[in-house]
Amino acid sequence: MSILIKNGRVVTACDDYRADIFVHDSTVTLIGKDLVLDADRVIDAAGKLVIPGGVDPHTHLELPFGSTSTSDTFETGTRAAAFGGTTCIIDFAVQFKGVSTLEALDTWHEKAAGKTAIDYGFHMIITDMPDHRVPEMRRLSDEGVTSYKLFMAYPGAFLSDDGTIFRAMRKAGEDGTLVCMHAENGIVIDELIKIALAEGHIAPKYHALTRPTRLEAEGTHRALAIAEVARAPVYIVHLSALDSLKELRDARARGVMAHAETCPQYLLLDETAYDAPGFEGAKYVLTPPLREKWNQEELWRGLRNGDLNVISTDHCPFCLKEQKEIGKDDFSKIPNGGPGVENRMSLIYHHGVGKGRISLNRFVELTSTAPAKIFGLFPKKGTIAVGSDADIVIFDPDHEETISVHNARTHHMNIDYSAYEGFRVKGFTETVISRGKVIIDKGDYVGRAGDGMFIKRGPYGGAHAGLRDGV
Numbered sequence: 001m002s003i004l005i006k007n008g009r010v011v012t013a014c015d016d017y018r019a020d021i022f023v024h025d026s027t028v029t030l031i032g033k034d035l036v037l038d039a040d041r042v043i044d045a046a047g048k049l050v051i052p053g054g055v056d057p058h059t060h061l062e063l064p065f066g067s068t069s070t071s072d073t074f075e076t077g078t079r080a081a082a083f084g085g086t087t088c089i090i091d092f093a094v095q096f097k098g099v100s101t102l103e104a105l106d107t108w109h110e111k112a113a114g115k116t117a118i119d120y121g122f123h124m125i126i127t128d129m130p131d132h133r134v135p136e137m138r139r140l141s142d143e144g145v146t147s148y149k150l151f152m153a154y155p156g157a158f159l160s161d162d163g164t165i166f167r168a169m170r171k172a173g174e175d176g177t178l179v180c181m182h183a184e185n186g187i188v189i190d191e192l193i194k195i196a197l198a199e200g201h202i203a204p205k206y207h208a209l210t211r212p213t214r215l216e217a218e219g220t221h222r223a224l225a226i227a228e229v230a231r232a233p234v235y236i237v238h239l240s241a242l243d244s245l246k247e248l249r250d251a252r253a254r255g256v257m258a259h260a261e262t263c264p265q266y267l268l269l270d271e272t273a274y275d276a277p278g279f280e281g282a283k284y285v286l287t288p289p290l291r292e293k294w295n296q297e298e299l300w301r302g303l304r305n306g307d308l309n310v311i312s313t314d315h316c317p318f319c320l321k322e323q324k325e326i327g328k329d330d331f332s333k334i335p336n337g338g339p340g341v342e343n344r345m346s347l348i349y350h351h352g353v354g355k356g357r358i359s360l361n362r363f364v365e366l367t368s369t370a371p372a373k374i375f376g377l378f379p380k381k382g383t384i385a386v387g388s389d390a391d392i393v394i395f396d397p398d399h400e401e402t403i404s405v406h407n408a409r410t411h412h413m414n415i416d417y418s419a420y421e422g423f424r425v426k427g428f429t430e431t432v433i434s435r436g437k438v439i440i441d442k443g444d445y446v447g448r449a450g451d452g453m454f455i456k457r458g459p460y461g462g463a464h465a466g467l468r469d470g471v
């Protein structure tokens with residue numbers, strides 16, 4: 001199978017030019033001006049952007065959470081991602097206490113194998129890592145799982161103590177892998193939740209009021225300090241507020257090998273969403289919670305100047321009916337998380353590039369190239385180049401849509417609401433090629449479950465790769 005993409009404007013993290021792209025089997029084999037070649041399929045991309053497929057390094061498909069699990073399966077979630085111009089996700093496998101991470105990996109392979117529309121990798125959520133199991137981390141990395149996530153939040157479920165975090169970071173530093181941190185002081189948060197409930201506060205907005213930015217900043221500070229002493233790189237997930245961003249800046253100025261991501265919800269939604277009538281605020285019970293609006297411009301500035309490296313979604317969907325409703329009488333029981341994997345590229349293009357906050361190259365970098373590099377997928381993923389996987393999005397910069405759960409073009413996620421209901425976006429995915437196969441053809445899904453495959457990732461490839469001994 002070969003595809004010739006003609007007349008497009010090719011944009012990568014560092015290039016912007018007009019050229020034709022020839023795809024043979026699964027990779028890009030030739031890029032040039034006015035190519036005259038026989039191809040099985042010719043796509044005219046005149047007037048369109050031709051960009052690397054999005055890489056979303058933070059999704060939770062089929063994630064068990066209390067008595068329920070996220071509403072998107074590997075099949076529905078990856079198909080929705082494809083509609084939105086994302087061609088690779090890194091999802092989170094979960095190791096529960098006392099179980100081997102290798103067993104956990106097998107479980108997640110079973111969930112995903114043969115089901116996905118696009119390629120995928122796994123991080124491993126580690127909930128405990130006693131000394132005798134530390135060598136597992138090397139085995140995981142041999143299996144292509146080269147990053148882990150540890151939590152400072154959710155005591156009794158996911159929380160790791162600081163000793164575990166230090167052990168994991170030290171080992172990751174030695175192995176050339178990477179620890180991702182959910183940085184929030186969950187122990188103090190649990191105290192605040194107890195106080196709120198004792199005072200009879202059960203509404204969704206108390207989710208936000210019991211998770212102040214200071215406790216995210218404290219977790220961020222602690223994660224960065226432990227990484228500094230462990231002499232290892234660290235990746236802060238879903239950074240949501242200026243208080244934490246300041247910690248990141250300070251740490252980086254002292255030479256800490258830090259990366260951080262933020263997500264569309266922190267850039268575009270704010271705490272007033274919790275004032276929605278009735279139980280509607282539960283749609284936005286995600287963690288960290290939405291913040292005061294003024295934080296948004298601070299985060300955009302952080303994305304522009306390089307303090308923040310990646311925009312992921314933390315796609316973690318729970319339906320309002322029957323799932324979020326579990327917490328109807330107690331906000332602390334509402335499953336935490338929100339949807340977004342399908343909307344990321346259009347939202348960030350519109351509000352970032354369209355509104356002059358970030359350049360077109362920076363848009364590609366934040367949504368594709370940087371996560372591919374940091375998480376060991378580059379140059380297979382994250383760019384358009386000879387030899388790279390043909391993960392290519394033909395993006396129409398003029399196509400306008402209104403995101404809505406009722407708009408069949410913007411909502412393929414298996415969830416009964418949209419977090420961005422009514423958001424108008426200009427800039428929309430038209431055609432998606434995943435490893436050389438057209439899977440979205442002018443807005444129609446033409447792929448099938450099982451097109452995607454597990455990608456074994458390489459070692460940590462961020463800005464500090466290979467520097468560790470010299471720093």
Ligand SMILES: [Zn+2]
Nearest residue numbers: 058060314316
């Ligand atoms: Zn998450």
